[in-house]
Amino acid sequence: MKAKARRRPAVWVGGLIGGLLTLPLIAILFVGERLAGLPFLPFDFFDWFARILPGPLITAGIDTMIEVILALGLGSDLDSTAKLAERFIALSMFVIIGIFAGALFFAIMNRLAADGRRTGAGVFFGWIVGLPLALISFDINISATADPFLRILWFIAVFATWGSALYWAYERLATSVPVSEDATASAEVIDRRQFLIRLGGATAAITVVGAGLGAVLGREFGTSAPTSTGEETATALNLTDGAGNPLPNANASVMPAPGTRPEYTPVSQHYRIDILSGGLPSIDADTYALPITGLVENPVEWTLADIEEMPSVSAFITMSCISNRIAGSLIGTTKWTGVPMQHILDQIQPTEEAQALRITGADGFDEFVSLDLIREDERIMLCYAWDDEPLPLKNGFPLRIHIPDRYGMKQPKWINGIEVVESHEPGYWVRRGWSAEARVKATSVIDTVASDAIYEENGQMLVPIGGIAWAGDRGVSKVEISIDEGPWQEAQLREPLSQRTWVIWRYDWPFADGQHTFEVRMVEEDGTPQIEEQTGVRPDGATGLHSVRETLSAPEPETETAS
Ligand SMILES: Nc1nc2c(c(=O)[nH]1)N[C@H]1C(S)=C(S)[C@@H](COP(=O)(O)O)O[C@H]1N2
Numbered sequence: 001m002k003a004k005a006r007r008r009p010a011v012w013v014g015g016l017i018g019g020l021l022t023l024p025l026i027a028i029l030f031v032g033e034r035l036a037g038l039p040f041l042p043f044d045f046f047d048w049f050a051r052i053l054p055g056p057l058i059t060a061g062i063d064t065m066i067e068v069i070l071a072l073g074l075g076s077d078l079d080s081t082a083k084l085a086e087r088f089i090a091l092s093m094f095v096i097i098g099i100f101a102g103a104l105f106f107a108i109m110n111r112l113a114a115d116g117r118r119t120g121a122g123v124f125f126g127w128i129v130g131l132p133l134a135l136i137s138f139d140i141n142i143s144a145t146a147d148p149f150l151r152i153l154w155f156i157a158v159f160a161t162w163g164s165a166l167y168w169a170y171e172r173l174a175t176s177v178p179v180s181e182d183a184t185a186s187a188e189v190i191d192r193r194q195f196l197i198r199l200g201g202a203t204a205a206i207t208v209v210g211a212g213l214g215a216v217l218g219r220e221f222g223t224s225a226p227t228s229t230g231e232e233t234a235t236a237l238n239l240t241d242g243a244g245n246p247l248p249n250a251n252a253s254v255m256p257a258p259g260t261r262p263e264y265t266p267v268s269q270h271y272r273i274d275i276l277s278g279g280l281p282s283i284d285a286d287t288y289a290l291p292i293t294g295l296v297e298n299p300v301e302w303t304l305a306d307i308e309e310m311p312s313v314s315a316f317i318t319m320s321c322i323s324n325r326i327a328g329s330l331i332g333t334t335k336w337t338g339v340p341m342q343h344i345l346d347q348i349q350p351t352e353e354a355q356a357l358r359i360t361g362a363d364g365f366d367e368f369v370s371l372d373l374i375r376e377d378e379r380i381m382l383c384y385a386w387d388d389e390p391l392p393l394k395n396g397f398p399l400r401i402h403i404p405d406r407y408g409m410k411q412p413k414w415i416n417g418i419e420v421v422e423s424h425e426p427g428y429w430v431r432r433g434w435s436a437e438a439r440v441k442a443t444s445v446i447d448t449v450a451s452d453a454i455y456e457e458n459g460q461m462l463v464p465i466g467g468i469a470w471a472g473d474r475g476v477s478k479v480e481i482s483i484d485e486g487p488w489q490e491a492q493l494r495e496p497l498s499q500r501t502w503v504i505w506r507y508d509w510p511f512a513d514g515q516h517t518f519e520v521r522m523v524e525e526d527g528t529p530q531i532e533e534q535t536g537v538r539p540d541g542a543t544g545l546h547s548v549r550e551t552l553s554a555p556e557p558e559t560e561t562a563s
């Protein structure tokens with residue numbers, strides 16, 4: 001006697017179901033992240049994938065996404081749009097994995113299970129899919145706060161559930177419905193369609209509830225945006241530092257165009273980038289000690305008080321992330337105070353074989369700095385204060401290093417140890433394919449075309465245009481603006497806070513009504529022009545010119561209008 005009639009559901013139906021079931025899986029992983037600091041696998045997978053792919057490919061993918069998001073009017077500023085794009089790609093990739101896995105499962109089951117049930121096949125398959133994802137997560141995720149044991153249990157549970165649901169759906173479709181003898185093919189089709197609709201509804205419901213729950217549980221993923229307090233924004237005319245002391249260029253004659261970013265970034269608004277997506281390291285200032293070990297005559301372990309008693313230097317410094325896009329917000333300027341690293345070398349006395357420092361952060365980050373570089377450059381400092389205050393926790397309390405002319409990735413925060421070593425090796429991001437040198441690329445940005453500050457001079461209407469230009473410690477000799485692809489016009493340069501900060505530029509354009517394109521470029525102090533060719537941030541930092549489009553119209557003459 002034959003068992004119940006079985007069908008072989010199509011492989012594409014398996015793909016559909018695999019994809020559908022992955023949506024609630026994502027939602028549940030999201031809730032786990034928010035509630036218990038468990039890893040969010042889609043982002044772990046994306047990070048891993050992004051690192052094994054050739055850099056330009058992934059950058060091109062993200063740039064395309066950004067263009068789509070901007071074109072749809074869904075993004076505001078470029079950095080949050082880039083994050084949005086990354087996350088969207090990450091989630092899509094995860095769903096695609098689910099689709100392939102579902103199709104594969106149905107194909108396998110169609111071969112194996114023609115003669116009946118294979119209980120446990122779903123759970124087993126779920127684990128097979130989950131295992132590489134879990135391994136990737138353990139390798140790459142340093143932000144999850146949950147205990148590793150809990151993580152393992154979590155992965156076992158969620159993938160068993162996902163696999164079981166897949167198996168259940170397969171069985172449901174493979175087993176004939178108890179319809180009458182004369183059941184027609186069309187009855188089957190209707191039954192299958194209804195099943196898929198109900199499954200779609202159920203997965204959608206779980207996904208929405210899970211995502212909603214995750215959202216209200218309120219932990220923010222990833223590198224947090226700078227926190228801005230409304231009052232501090234939107235004026236470049238801050239002539240004092242955070243403590244109210246006049247800035248060194250307070251008397252500079254060139255004033256920023258209205259709408260230019262603050263020349264001195266309020267510390268609370270300074271960008272933050274690091275490998276931590278969850279909480280910040282917990283560091284106790286009273287018990288903190290910095291060990292400097294390895295190839296030294298005089299190993300030390302200094303408290304913060306020891307370090308603060310040493311000779312110190314202060315400098316106004318602009319720092320940027322290597323992943324700052326053209327005109328991005330991952331750049332800021334403040335006053336750094338610390339101990340010259342040359343002084344520290346004098347104290348510890350590296351041995352003959354010593355070549356480099358390996359500096360580690362409390363988050364597991366590390367970078368190498370060559371001793372030759374320190375000996376050549378007295379400006380390299382072990383920094384303990386920003387804006388005359390101890391470093392904010394998010395910006396590296398209690399100690400971080402400053403290396404002029406290098407992107408942030410070469411400059412560890414939360415320093416908890418320095419080892420003097422024999423060779424200069426690739427640091428955290430260099431091992432992951434980013435530039436070994438990480439020398440800052442020259443950049444210039446239009447912050448404002450101040451259409452609300454149009455003014456008249458000698459019968460000519462002028463619109464102030466302004467922004468920043470920066471080339472690490474290499475200085476800015478010229479900034480030029482081109483309007484509607486016309487000839488390059490030289491802008492005025494405001495005296496900078498220091499050789500290591502950005503320069504505020506300004507150009508007052510005798511404008512014409514209508515829509516215009518504005519483009520900016522700069523020249524370094526030694527005459528080197530800014531690189532005009534567009535390249536993405538990976539692996540060496542972005543190049544290319546910034547341009548904006550703006551529509552201008554002359555203000556109504558002499559009528560006071562409220563705005
Ligand atoms: N310990 C540690 N230091 C770090 C990082 C990190 O992830 N961990 N990120 C680096 C990168 S990529 C940048 S751009 C700067 C950012 O410093 P900020 O967050 O204070 O702006 O820190 C650098 N130092």
Ligand SMILES: [Mo]
Nearest residue numbers: 321322408409
């Ligand atoms: Mo960075």
